[in-house]
Amino acid sequence: MDSSNDEALDIIVTNVVATFRTRCHLNLRTIALEGTNVIYKPEVGKVLMKLRKPMITASIWSSGKIICTGATSEDEAKLGARRLARCLQKLGFKVRFSAFKVVNVLAVCSMPFAVHLIDFTKNNRPIASYEPELHPAATYRIKNLKATIQVFSTGSLTVTGPNVQNVATAVEQVYPLLFECQKPLCK
Amino acid sequence: MLTDTGPVAKLYLSIIDDVIENMRELFLDEGLEDRVLDDLRHLWESKMMQSKAMEDFRKNNINSSNFVLQLPANYRQTDQELTASVVIPASQNICSFPVKNNSETLATFSLPAGLAYPVQIPAGVTLQTASGQLYKVNVPVVVTPAPAGQQSVSHPTQKAPAPQPVAVPPHTIHPPQEVEPSPVQATSVTQPPQPMTDLPPSQESSLPQQPQVPAADTSQLQGVQSPPPEVTLAENEPSPQAEPVNFSMTASPCSQLLDFQLGTEEALTQTAQLKTRDVDDILKEVIEEEREKADRLDLYSELSDIVQLDGPADNSDMEEEDGGLPLEENDFLGIINAEAIKVLQEGDGSSDGNSISSSSDSEGVDELANVEEEDPLNSGDDVIEQDIPDLFDTDNVIVCQYDKIHRSKNRWKFHLKDGVMCYAGRDYVFSKAVGEAEW
Numbered sequence: 001m002d003s004s005n006d007e008a009l010d011i012i013v014t015n016v017v018a019t020f021r022t023r024c025h026l027n028l029r030t031i032a033l034e035g036t037n038v039i040y041k042p043e044v045g046k047v048l049m050k051l052r053k054p055m056i057t058a059s060i061w062s063s064g065k066i067i068c069t070g071a072t073s074e075d076e077a078k079l080g081a082r083r084l085a086r087c088l089q090k091l092g093f094k095v096r097f098s099a100f101k102v103v104n105v106l107a108v109c110s111m112p113f114a115v116h117l118i119d120f121t122k123n124n125r126p127i128a129s130y131e132p133e134l135h136p137a138a139t140y141r142i143k144n145l146k147a148t149i150q151v152f153s154t155g156s157l158t159v160t161g162p163n164v165q166n167v168a169t170a171v172e173q174v175y176p177l178l179f180e181c182q183k184p185l186c187k
Numbered sequence: 188m189l190t191d192t193g194p195v196a197k198l199y200l201s202i203i204d205d206v207i208e209n210m211r212e213l214f215l216d217e218g219l220e221d222r223v224l225d226d227l228r229h230l231w232e233s234k235m236m237q238s239k240a241m242e243d244f245r246k247n248n249i250n251s252s253n254f255v256l257q258l259p260a261n262y263r264q265t266d267q268e269l270t271a272s273v274v275i276p277a278s279q280n281i282c283s284f285p286v287k288n289n290s291e292t293l294a295t296f297s298l299p300a301g302l303a304y305p306v307q308i309p310a311g312v313t314l315q316t317a318s319g320q321l322y323k324v325n326v327p328v329v330v331t332p333a334p335a336g337q338q339s340v341s342h343p344t345q346k347a348p349a350p351q352p353v354a355v356p357p358h359t360i361h362p363p364q365e366v367e368p369s370p371v372q373a374t375s376v377t378q379p380p381q382p383m384t385d386l387p388p389s390q391e392s393s394l395p396q397q398p399q400v401p402a403a404d405t406s407q408l409q410g411v412q413s414p415p416p417e418v419t420l421a422e423n424e425p426s427p428q429a430e431p432v433n434f435s436m437t438a439s440p441c442s443q444l445l446d447f448q449l450g451t452e453e454a455l456t457q458t459a460q461l462k463t464r465d466v467d468d469i470l471k472e473v474i475e476e477e478r479e480k481a482d483r484l485d486l487y488s489e490l491s492d493i494v495q496l497d498g499p500a501d502n503s504d505m506e507e508e509d510g511g512l513p514l515e516e517n518d519f520l521g522i523i524n525a526e527a528i529k530v531l532q533e534g535d536g537s538s539d540g541n542s543i544s545s546s547s548d549s550e551g552v553d554e555l556a557n558v559e560e561e562d563p564l565n566s567g568d569d570v571i572e573q574d575i576p577d578l579f580d581t582d583n584v585i586v587c588q589y590d591k592i593h594r595s596k597n598r599w600k601f602h603l604k605d606g607v608m609c610y611a612g613r614d615y616v617f618s619k620a621v622g623e624a625e626w
Contacts, residue, residue: 050626
């Protein structure tokens with residue numbers, strides 16, 4: 001789907017964050033004592049449960065809200081969330097899997113060229129911002145996609161967005177802009 | 188009733204004793220006979236010994252089989268005399284095996300398994316325990332367990348100076364090492380005078396044993412630092428003298444022949460003057476060797492042989508008891524044991540709207556149907572069963588308190604304290620444990 005050129009850019013999704021609800025109160029102490037692979041954090045009031053198969057870590061609150069992180073795809077996140085809910089159900093809670101929502105997707109991508117960040121920022125004000133003293137990357141926010149892209153001078157990108165589709169679209173959108181500001185050319 | 192017991196068994200027995208004694212009055216108040224209490228005690232002890240009986244037996248075997256006797260280089264010269272088998276009389280049976288003199292520099296052989304104490308060891312032999320500590324035997328010694336059933340190697344040549352208080356010049360060299368361990372002695376050593384006559388050439392063997400000496404000596408000292416807890420200090424007084432004297436004897440210069448028939452007084456006075464020169468060099472060698480050996484030490488095997496490695500060693504029994512008893516009283520423990528959970532579950536009043544008892548075991552379709560309830564309420568057919576079978580609950584359990592537990596991604600580091608580990612059926616009691624694991 002790279003309309004700009006024929007090469008394919010590898011967008012690697014590194015993290016998918018999702019939330020869901022169990023619609024019932026959860027006794028964290030019971031989960032902590034009986035559950036397997038759990039870390040109890042009473043000071044914060046949550047239990048971390050780690051799953052191996054989809055490698056995910058879930059933060060479980062007593063209200064029944066669960067945040068599931070570490071998955072590498074949206075489907076995996078859902079699968080992991082359901083497994084988790086099943087786990088809690090086995091512990092004895094009347095769990096109802098509801099309100100599953102992927103909240104955040106983090107992906108990395110690498111341009112085959114280096115980018116001149118100052119030019120890139122100049123060309124794309126105010127969408128792009130660059131504060132080298134604060135952070136070595138230029139930040140490009142696409143409002144309609146609600147995606148944020150961080151561009152590094154080496155040409156590496158990290159993209160965060162509400163779902164994988166948005167992320168892919170964001171990369172495509174920003175590619176031509178970056179292409180203009182390639183280091184060997186712009187300099 | 189229990190003669191050969193390891194340090195853990197000893198601790199448990201002392202716990203049993205304490206409990207029984209404390210209950211005696213209560214039992215009497217209740218009107219129960221003393222006999223009942225004794226029955227309880229016997230039952231308890233027998234059950235405990237049954238579960239651990241193999242342990243101690245195994246422990247005895249392991250201990251003895253790990254004894255490595257290293258013969259110094261010059262043993263070759265004294266081949267003829269020493270090929271006579273090293274008689275190691277056990278308490279009931281006597282095993283004898285020949286001394287290997289094949290190797291050029293060091294000859295090592297292991298004591299046969301099943302060896303029981305007392306063990307008679309000829310002079311000029313370096314004993315190495317399972318934990319890697321070296322004990323230099325310059326005088327024929329008999330290694331006997333302490334009355335409480337201690338199993339580690341005896342401190343050789345202790346008895347030699349003991350009967351003859353000799354004014355030994357204070358050892359300035361290793362006071363830091365000596366001072367604390369000296370009050371605690373590993374085992375009592377009986378030194379029969381007869382073997383000495385049999386092995387006069389062994390005295391010569393002590394001459395070029397200086398390279399052995401460093402290893403042996405600091406190891407002796409360090410070994411004393413970590414004595415088993417149940418070691419009853421049979422002879423406290425001679426021990427401070429024993430160590431300096433021992434060292435001086437082993438540092439005897441080549442020119443000196445130690446004839447133990449003449450008594451150790453001579454040796455002491457003679458060696459004392461000559462030791463100072465070589466001691467510093469020897470000490471350096473010793474420290475290096477000991478460091479190497481220490482690296483090879485395995486924490487738990489050491490624990491099984493010599494329990495207390497840290498802290499003042501003289502009251503090790505008390506420490507362990509104190510560590511053992513409060514364990515049971517603590518509310519929060521790092522227990523990974525399913526049994527305790529049931530107790531807690533019963534006490535867990537608020538069920539938060541869940542009927543735990545009813546639904547916990549029911550894996551029927553009813554529950555499955557309710558798993559997914561999104562805006563379109565899907566059926567429970569989509570529910571994914573746990574494909575990954577949970578790792579079976581092992582019997583290896585550690586019950587302890589924690590100092591610090593740290594995790595980075597999936598790497599865990601544990602700093603534990605005051606605990607008991609049941610591993611492969613055996614119990615190991617520790618005051619400190621450090622562990623690493625990957626999840």
